Amino acid sequence: MASIPNEFPISLKSWPSSNSNDSTSLPGLIQRINFERGGFRDISEESLRQEIAEAEAESSNGEEDGSSEEGDGEEEPDRMKELMTARDEMLVQLEAAHHGAAFALDFVSLLLSKDTPVQAGSSMTPQLREMVGTGTLGADKIQASRVTDTQKENNKRVAKGWKIQNLNKTVDTILESATRLEKEMETETKYWEQVLAVSENGWAVCRLPNEKHTLGVRFGFSEAAPAFKNQSLAALRRNPDGTISLDQGVLSTEPQCVRVRVQVDGINTGSSIIPRPVPEDAPIESLILQARNTIFSTELWQELSREARTLGAFNVRYKGDPLTFPLDSERTILLDPVILGDSAPSPPGPDDSTAEGLAIALNLLLAYSHRQN
Incomplete structure (x- = not known):
């Protein structure tokens, strides 16, 4: 110690820490107080003493809570510092x-x-x-391709075969389409020829009210009652083979007519001619004519049934089918609707002409009624 000169300064104070962000420094404490308590306005000596007393009271609760109390006693970490550190790491x-x-x-x-x-x-x-410049670095395959020339030729042949197969398939598809188109043209031509024939025969061809793309034909009478006038429109449907079928919809009925018979003492002595039904494969004009006759006969029978109720004084009787009335003192007339083809033809009788004439007269009277309307 004697060798140390008196002018040599000796200090026992610790060397100052190089960490400027120490939490015990005055700027750090001020920053923490501002961040945690919102400044010094609400801090007083009494509040600090009260917090210290509460912390000491909590620390004396027992050894079980000792670890948590020690954690509370320690200073809380600086959240701002942690955020800044995480931000720097992310950047x-x-x-x-x-x-x-x-x-x-x-x-x-x-x-x-x-x-x-x-x-x-x-x-x-x-x-x-x-x-470096452009184009100074390149790349190439280290290992050569294992595909031989023979395999390349085989691959070309396979590709050529696939092309030929696809071309053949395309040609077959085009031929099938052409055949189908030709068949469709034939069926359409056949259909429109029949529609033209219907129009040339005097039938009114028009569009259906509920189906704008479907043609129909009016076969009834414009002077008929509204109920029968509305039923006199049928659709001209095209069949797969190009022929026309008459579609009368829900109101389609079996072909029928009004039969007139003459009886003497309960024995048939004459009957009107009942036409044979038209087959389904008959020309469309025949089917339309049969539909018109059917709706005409239906209206005729309705008018006869209605008038029979008012002619009881003339011995006209109608209690279901048939409708009867006396022709003279011996003969009686019977009227009833029959479906074509259901009843066998009646044998010839002496009063066939009378029955047929009466049937024609009834049809003429209904036609005259239409003219009057």
């Missing part, structure tokens, strides 16, 4: 990722610049272009 990682992506882009651009210098040069950085 460092983002910068590293950006540099890595830029290096990868430069490498790929330099590799492609040998084949496509214009497109690859647009994505290269100016520093790399000046330092």
